[in-house]
Amino acid sequence: xxxxxxxxxxxxxxxxxxxxxxxxxxxxxxxxxxxxxxxxxxxxxxxxxxxxxxxxxxxxxxxxxxxxxxxxxxxxxxxxxxxxxxxxxxxxxxxxxxxxxxxxxxxxxxxxxxxxxxxxxxxxxxxxxxxxxxxxxxxxxxxxxxxxxxxxxxxxxxxxxxxxxxxxxxxxxxxxxxxxxxxxxxxxxxxxxxxxxxxxxxxxxxxxxxxxxxxxxxxxxxxxxxxxxxxxxxxxxxxxxxxxxxxxxxxxxxxxxxxxxxxxxxxxxxxxxxxxxxxxxxxxxxxxxxxxxxxxxxxxxxxxxxxxxxxxxxxxxxxxxxxxxxxxxxxxxxxxxxxxxxxxxxxxxxxxxxxxxxxxxxxxxxxxxxxxxxxxxxxxxxxxxxxxxxxxxxxxxxxxxxxxxxxxxxxxxxxxxxxxxxxxxxxxxxxxxxxxxxxxxxxxxxxxxxxxxxxxxxxxxxxxxxxxxxxxxxxxxxxxxxxxxxxxxxxxxxxxxxxxxxxxxxxxxxxxxxxxxxxxxxxxxxxxxxxxxxxxxxxxxxxxxxxxxxxxxxxxxxxxxxxxxxxxxxxxxxxxxxxxxxxxxxxxxxxxxxxxxxxxxxxxxxxxxxxxxxxxxxxxxxxxxxxxxxxxxxxxxxxxxxxxxxxxxxxxxxxxxxxxxxxxxxxxxxxxxxxxxxxxxxxxxxxxxxxxxxxxxxxxxxxxxxxxxxxxxxxxxxxxxxxxxxxxxxxxxxxxxxxxxxxxxxxxxxxxxxxxxxxxxxxxxxxxxxxxxxxxxxxxxxxxxxxxxxxxxxxxxxxxxxxxxxxxxxxxxxxxxxxxxxxxxxxxxxxxxxxxxxxxxxxxxxxxxxxxxxxxxxxxxxxxxxxxxxxxxxxxxxxxxxxxxxxxxxxxxxxxx
Numbered sequence: 001x002x003x004x005x006x007x008x009x010x011x012x013x014x015x016x017x018x019x020x021x022x023x024x025x026x027x028x029x030x031x032x033x034x035x036x037x038x039x040x041x042x043x044x045x046x047x048x049x050x051x052x053x054x055x056x057x058x059x060x061x062x063x064x065x066x067x068x069x070x071x072x073x074x075x076x077x078x079x080x081x082x083x084x085x086x087x088x089x090x091x092x093x094x095x096x097x098x099x100x101x102x103x104x105x106x107x108x109x110x111x112x113x114x115x116x117x118x119x120x121x122x123x124x125x126x127x128x129x130x131x132x133x134x135x136x137x138x139x140x141x142x143x144x145x146x147x148x149x150x151x152x153x154x155x156x157x158x159x160x161x162x163x164x165x166x167x168x169x170x171x172x173x174x175x176x177x178x179x180x181x182x183x184x185x186x187x188x189x190x191x192x193x194x195x196x197x198x199x200x201x202x203x204x205x206x207x208x209x210x211x212x213x214x215x216x217x218x219x220x221x222x223x224x225x226x227x228x229x230x231x232x233x234x235x236x237x238x239x240x241x242x243x244x245x246x247x248x249x250x251x252x253x254x255x256x257x258x259x260x261x262x263x264x265x266x267x268x269x270x271x272x273x274x275x276x277x278x279x280x281x282x283x284x285x286x287x288x289x290x291x292x293x294x295x296x297x298x299x300x301x302x303x304x305x306x307x308x309x310x311x312x313x314x315x316x317x318x319x320x321x322x323x324x325x326x327x328x329x330x331x332x333x334x335x336x337x338x339x340x341x342x343x344x345x346x347x348x349x350x351x352x353x354x355x356x357x358x359x360x361x362x363x364x365x366x367x368x369x370x371x372x373x374x375x376x377x378x379x380x381x382x383x384x385x386x387x388x389x390x391x392x393x394x395x396x397x398x399x400x401x402x403x404x405x406x407x408x409x410x411x412x413x414x415x416x417x418x419x420x421x422x423x424x425x426x427x428x429x430x431x432x433x434x435x436x437x438x439x440x441x442x443x444x445x446x447x448x449x450x451x452x453x454x455x456x457x458x459x460x461x462x463x464x465x466x467x468x469x470x471x472x473x474x475x476x477x478x479x480x481x482x483x484x485x486x487x488x489x490x491x492x493x494x495x496x497x498x499x500x501x502x503x504x505x506x507x508x509x510x511x512x513x514x515x516x517x518x519x520x521x522x523x524x525x526x527x528x529x530x531x532x533x534x535x536x537x538x539x540x541x542x543x544x545x546x547x548x549x550x551x552x553x554x555x556x557x558x559x560x561x562x563x564x565x566x567x568x569x570x571x572x573x574x575x576x577x578x579x580x581x582x583x584x585x586x587x588x589x590x591x592x593x594x595x596x597x598x599x600x601x602x603x604x605x606x607x608x609x610x611x612x613x614x615x616x617x618x619x620x621x622x623x624x625x626x627x628x629x630x631x632x633x634x635x636x637x638x639x640x641x642x643x644x645x646x647x648x649x650x651x652x653x654x655x656x657x658x659x660x661x662x663x664x665x666x667x668x669x670x671x672x673x674x675x676x677x678x679x680x681x682x683x684x685x686x687x688x689x690x691x692x693x694x695x696x697x698x699x700x701x702x703x704x705x706x707x708x709x710x711x712x713x714x715x716x717x718x719x720x721x722x723x724x725x726x727x728x729x730x731x732x733x734x735x736x737x738x739x740x741x742x743x744x745x746x747x748x749x750x751x752x753x754x755x756x757x758x759x760x761x762x763x764x765x766x767x768x769x770x771x772x773x774x775x776x777x778x779x780x781x782x783x784x785x786x787x788x789x790x791x792x793x794x795x796x797x798x799x800x801x802x803x804x805x806x807x808x809x810x811x812x813x814x815x816x817x818x819x820x821x822x823x824x825x826x827x828x829x830x831x832x833x834x835x836x837x838x839x840x841x842x843x844x845x846x847x848x849x850x851x852x853x854x855x856x857x858x859x860x861x862x863x864x865x866x867x868x869x870x871x872x873x874x875x876x877x878x879x880x881x882x883x884x885x886x887x888x889x890x891x892x893x894x895x896x897x
Contacts, residue, residue, distance in 0.1 A: 004029040006154025008449035014240040050125030053424035060084035065118040070111040081420030095129035097162040097490040139170035161492040198541040213676040225253035227553035237443040237454030261439030269426035272301040273394040277377040286358040290680040292322040303380040317627040323677035346840040362416035374398040393430040402424040449504030458512040465530035582858040586845035599739040608869040639761030645728040656704040700802025717748040734786040737832040756792035765798040789822040830867035
């Protein structure tokens, strides 16, 4: 048997091992793992290697048995899995160099030696180092032969990491002929030949020829990939691409050009199917995190039916909890849409995945519960899998978790340990589904050391800083290394690792016979990246000529010819964005009809911000499914509404005259339940200050409002709102100049004389515009006036401050001076006049864009009798980028509805 061996050859090589032949017998090209497996087979060694996560857990048990007084004791207590993983890597490096547990009297080596001797714990399964040492021992036995007649080395034997120099030596002593890889002939002339000679230490005088080295620059990896794809479109025969780490940018560009993809798609642990089990477990930790629940419901690959998951996600985004009105409505729809048996099955499935008891992160989840979730995940993924690689990976992940849990020996698994276990099972990840190499794709290698023979053109994709793995860091001090060397233990040298990479670079450059292309994007995936560490050495070898080889992918083709001649990307002239305009002028044939029913919110858009009304209701532009949870301030306002409404109807608070102690005690009992139903984000530990603000604000507001109601004889109206509470969240309807009108009142009060008061609750106070009554209160007042025959009193209750504005809103009529019933009646006609003006503008095809305050003369003229719009919005309705004013619109910090 003839074997070609190199450290970078486990993932393939160039040229392929057949070398253009139809077939071959007795020839293989392998890397370390391939040669190890080959030797084990030929020497009669074998067995199934233990998965690395299993060895990490086994080593953790050994570390715990020997931890007392050791250098790793505190780290092991803080992060058992991370510490075990790191120290196992150290231990395996020592074992590869021949370490058998020897150490001095004290120090880190002595501590690790104590771990090797730990008693009453399961043994550590052998890793790659033990397998290699077993092969070495077998090769050194007299009369043993590997059956390998010739071993061709891509790297010098003395530069290989341990234990490979010893294995190569044993093979040679057993009769295997050693040979070095023949260097490729290189280029015939030009800068490329000059560079190759310089790297080989040979004279370069008189070497001339074409510009056959290109340092291709681009502003981004996607821009560079497009230029490379166009170049490869002209012909890829004899070209090899050094792809570096896995990257999908080049494959995307090849696919756009109709070229075969290479299959070098990145692996990732964040594929949706691999998130099912981690998220299902995350939903068991207390307090339950609504962000994780939303992620679970929105997973593209999910064990829940898509329609049910989307409805629940929408309910959660509106009211972040699992017991609130929106959530119950979504579940009620489930029961009405499905048969009784189907609804029961879905309900049970939902409970199994996202329900069940919760557990404190410190005390942990019972192992049996974690095993149950792992088995559920495996069963779901296996049933839904088919040929889907990510679902197959989810099955493997679940099986691995079950095995690791059995090995851990823990009856209850704390959160920190669980996070480490699940990270171990998903470390490699899985590539994008369907991203395979297609027939006829350009030859690709992952490392320059995988180029073994000549190529017409070598293209080094992503020749930048981050594409290179850093040389392994040695944790051992000089004294520790000396101690180990004195006992015959060989350690891999970081200097040799860097030298091996340089030699691989020299061989890859020398393989090119016609052209060398180095692709150096300025950004990768949106992040800046620096120069490749080999760039300076190549530039030095060329004597400063590399600067002349630099080409921008927007200026010239990869081959150095003008872009127009080769069909490569041509620069697109820059065009200025359309100027922002204050008024849109629609085509004459465009008619925007009126709506049959307007609410306060829709009417407010039409009157104050017509562009939002047009985009929302005429263009039907709405936010997508992936909605974030409410902002904290918005959530505080919503929850304060509900708690205050309930407190006003609580008999025990009324009996205690709403005293501070009684209100505080009631909030302590009631608030946690309300937060669980509609305010899960505020139950997270970091939200304790917000919970305290909520309780303080509700207490202040309840006591303020209860006192004012008691003094004026006010009570909640008898009509029942949507939560079943009298006088709260009441739906009211009426008409206005434009048709039907509706609204929902936060609180409706009635005094002994039958007069009404409308109170609208806001979380925080903002600056009000003089005597002009807010549109919301005018709309609500108009609806009450139509149903009762008299205008009500109107006011805002600012919950965070516990302030009613106007302060005299609930006082006897003789003492009132602000926003009186007369003021409401006087200001309402201006509202309808503003509606007529906006309606007339729309009929003429004019839409005012009121994203910011208009300069004089910019906006549309309004009749003097029309109500003045309420000004620039505190929020843009999601349309800021669309209308071009995004950078001038600040987030709405005060909106709480």
